[in-house]
Amino acid sequence: MPKFEKLFNLKNSYDLLSEMRPISYDYYTEVMNHGTMDMDNLRYFLLCLDRLYQEGFESPLRDNEYDEIHEYYIDQGGSVIRGDLSSTDKAVHAYPDLKGTIRKVHFITEADRKANGKVKSQKSLESWLITTMKTLSDSGIYDGTIDIGMYTKFDGLSVILEIEDGTLKSAITRGDKNTGEGQNKTGIFQFMDFDKECNSLGVSKFGMKCEALVAKSKFDAYNKRFGGGKLIDERTAATSIMNNDSPSSSQMEYLTLMPLMVEVNGVEYPLPVMDGNVPQEIEDTFNWLSDEFPACTMRINMNKLDVALDKIKKGIQLLEHSIEKLDYPVDGIVIRILNEDYRRALGRNTVDCVNNWERAYKFPPVQAKTVLTDVEQSIGFLGKVSFIAKVKPVKLKNKTIKSISIGSLDRFKSLDLAIGDEVIVQYDIIPYLTRDASCKRSNNHPIDVIVNCPVCGFSLHKVPELSCINPDCPSRVIGRIYNYCDKIGIEDIGPSTIERMVNDGLIRNISDLYKLTDKGLHDYGFGPVESKNIVKSIHRVREVTPGTLLGSMGIAGISKKTFEKVLKKIPFDTLLTMDTGTKELEKLCDIDGIKTKTASKLLLGLSLMRDEITEIAKHLDIKDAKDYAMLVCFTKVRDRDFEKYLQSMGVGVVDDVTKRTSILISGGGTSSKTEKANKLGIPVITLDEAYKRFNY
Numbered sequence: 015m016p017k018f019e020k021l022f023n024l025k026n027s028y029d030l031l032s033e034m035r036p037i038s039y040d041y042y043t044e045v046m047n048h049g050t051m052d053m054d055n056l057r058y059f060l061l062c063l064d065r066l067y068q069e070g071f072e073s074p075l076r077d078n079e080y081d082e083i084h085e086y087y088i089d090q091g092g093s094v095i096r097g098d099l100s101s102t103d104k105a106v107h108a109y110p111d112l113k114g115t116i117r118k119v120h121f122i123t124e125a126d127r128k129a130n131g132k133v134k135s136q137k138s139l140e141s142w143l144i145t146t147m148k149t150l151s152d153s154g155i156y157d158g159t160i161d162i163g164m165y166t167k168f169d170g171l172s173v174i175l176e177i178e179d180g181t182l183k184s185a186i187t188r189g190d191k192n193t194g195e196g197q198n199k200t201g202i203f204q205f206m207d208f209d210k211e212c213n214s215l216g217v218s219k220f221g222m223k224c225e226a227l228v229a230k231s232k233f234d235a236y237n238k239r240f241g242g243g244k245l246i247d248e249r250t251a252a253t254s255i256m257n258n259d260s261p262s263s264s265q266m267e268y269l270t271l272m273p274l275m276v277e278v279n280g281v282e283y284p285l286p287v288m289d290g291n292v293p294q295e296i297e298d299t300f301n302w303l304s305d306e307f308p309a310c311t312m313r314i315n316m317n318k319l320d321v322a323l324d325k326i327k328k329g330i331q332l333l334e335h336s337i338e339k340l341d342y343p344v345d346g347i348v349i350r351i352l353n354e355d356y357r358r359a360l361g362r363n364t365v366d367c368v369n370n371w372e373r374a375y376k377f378p379p380v381q382a383k384t385v386l387t388d389v390e391q392s393i394g395f396l397g398k399v400s401f402i403a404k405v406k407p408v409k410l411k412n413k414t415i416k417s418i419s420i421g422s423l424d425r426f427k428s429l430d431l432a433i434g435d436e437v438i439v440q441y442d443i444i445p446y447l448t449r450d451a452s453c454k455r456s457n458n459h460p461i462d463v464i465v466n467c468p469v470c471g472f473s474l475h476k477v478p479e480l481s482c483i484n485p486d487c488p489s490r491v492i493g494r495i496y497n498y499c500d501k502i503g504i505e506d507i508g509p510s511t512i513e514r515m516v517n518d519g520l521i522r523n524i525s526d527l528y529k530l531t532d533k534g535l536h537d538y539g540f541g542p543v544e545s546k547n548i549v550k551s552i553h554r555v556r557e558v559t560p561g562t563l564l565g566s567m568g569i570a571g572i573s574k575k576t577f578e579k580v581l582k583k584i585p586f587d588t589l590l591t592m593d594t595g596t597k598e599l600e601k602l603c604d605i606d607g608i609k610t611k612t613a614s615k616l617l618l619g620l621s622l623m624r625d626e627i628t629e630i631a632k633h634l635d636i637k638d639a640k641d642y643a644m645l646v647c648f649t650k651v652r653d654r655d656f657e658k659y660l661q662s663m664g665v666g667v668v669d670d671v672t673k674r675t676s677i678l679i680s681g682g683g684t685s686s687k688t689e690k691a692n693k694l695g696i697p698v699i700t701l702d703e704a705y706k707r708f709n710y
């Protein structure tokens with residue numbers, strides 16, 4: 015599994031994007047199919063995607079997929095990720111109740127959801143209403159009907175304005191990647207004044223949640239003038255303005271702030287005002303908004319849920335008609351409960367900053383039919399086969415689409431594609447290929463999955479994704495060496511350095527890393543300082559556990575955890591000498607949790623890598639976990655130099671909290687590791703405390 019915490023800490027977002035692009039879909043599929051125990055890693059995965067989203071990059075996952083895995087995370091007890099919502103966040107303005115995100119639903123009824131098939135965690139409005147009804151009944155104030163408001167859900171960036179004495183005191187966007195606090199954008203809106211609103215509301219201060227938007231009619235001009243033609247949609251255009259610390263006034267002319275909710279004297283009022291109980295002055299101040307965007311109210315009778323849902327469905331369809339004519343990007347409809355006493359009873363989840371009385375219904379992605387012209391099957395960075403569908407170009411949301419990534423082998427197989435088949439292309443943030451019964455099929459033979467590696471000719475294996483497992487395959491060498499450096503803890507050597515060294519013939523495999531010298535590198539054109547640093551970084555990592563070494567070899571389908579499980583029963587030296595015979599296989603299968611499939615993959619992988627591992631081991635100090643006097647684990651904080659210091663003192667640094675762990679060093683907050691430590695009674699200390707404790 016990739017370690018997303020490390021990626022999240024990459025400084026450059028372009029680097030983050032290029033790291034996330036090839037692995038996100040696989041990780042998503044893995045988690046949705048098999049679940050994950052590593053909630054901390056999943057959290058960082060979501061944080062990485064959220065960071066890309068916040069910074070206006072194209073997302074490596076489709077919106078629906080993001081929502082799905084995000085919902086899974088929440089179902090497993092995680093807190094909402096999108097928008098600076100971790101429990102440790104500080105409120106940086108006076109209106110914390112305006113902060114937060116609206117939980118999404120993707121279907122109206124449960125039947126719609128089920129008809130969609132594979133979707134597990136995306137929710138329906140129906141299930142939310144049922145939960146809501148139950149909470150209301152329990153509170154004893156429920157009379158069987160609910161007043162519902164439906165509002166346009168704009169697709170821009172959320173900004174919270176704090177207004178005092180007619181002027182803007184602050185404008186805060188959603189979270190900053192490191193602190194989780196909103197970014198202060200007060201400077202760019204300084205020109206706005208709110209005398210009129212303050213007078214009309216009769217207050218000296220109020221808070222307002224707005225959506226920063228770029229109009230559809232202005233997008234092309236903005237993109238040409240300020241985006242170099244590279245912006246993908248209106249939302250990324252709005253992001254590019256907001257992320258600019260000092261946008262010019264001509265740039266600001268493209269930005270619109272649309273008020274969505276206002277907080278006056280401690281009470282929030284959704285806008286536009288549609289509810290008769292709202293104070294007159296609020297209605298008067300914001301009544302102009304009713305002309306700006308479609309909204310409607312309805313009373314639904316919850317005793318007849320199917321009738322109620324049908325009414326909501328019709329309401330949404332009606333709104334959609336008006337929304338199509340709007341000049342702003344919209345991606346759904348916000349559905350809110352208007353009855354104030356109900357709202358109070360339903361309350362707000364303050365940890366997640368989610369109001370329990372509202373949900374956002376997301377429109378399904380835009381789609382069109384086209385014809386498949388080919389499927390390219392090629393080998394990627396880590397030896398995995400990727401499937402790219404080529405289609406006759408279609409235009410969706412102003413973007414021409416001709417190539418679509420299909421993702422995994424299983425999905426490719428389930429689509430059963432033949433050249434000339436009619437297919438459906440959906441486009442939300444990235445294109446997605448699918449088909450249904452209405453798609454005409456050609457009479458061509460379905461495209462076969464390749465069986466041999468197109469680069470080296472070795473036969474391909476499913477581990478679990480279709481991959482070339484030939485360790486010497488040129489397609490894999492760079493990825494394998496990079497994977498090794500990454501897993502074993504060799505820092506400062508990125509994929510591009512490795513690519514250069516492989517292409518120059520300096521290294522052909524992992525063990526060659528240990529033969530590199532300053533002079534050798536320098537002779538091949540690396541700078542003197544760079545050469546020294548490379549060699550230093552490689553040799554800095556000396557003491558490793560056998561599990562770490564084997565888990566870093568890139569043996570497909572076998573994780574470090576699996577190796578550790580095996581190593582508890584079979585010593586490292588013995589394991590290295592095992593061949594792929596039946597006897598050895600049985601010996602492995604006797605170990606709890608090791609199945610035949612895993613065992614044979616492991617033995618095959620080891621036999622292919624045996625010489626390589628033996629060679630590498632000569633340069634390392636292989637230390638079993640039990641050789642350490644003490645084991646410590648880190649969570650939410652890292653200090654590589656300190657770790658090395660600890661190891662030099664005979665203290666082992668491990669990745670997981672187990673019974674044998676003596677101390678957990680935490681950067682604050684809670685994680686699955688702190689929870690486990692608390693359960694096991696293992697002390698949790700801060701990094702500073704750890705420095706003191708170990709005289710560092």
Ligand SMILES: [Zn+2]
Nearest residue numbers: 467470482487
């Ligand atoms: Zn190959």
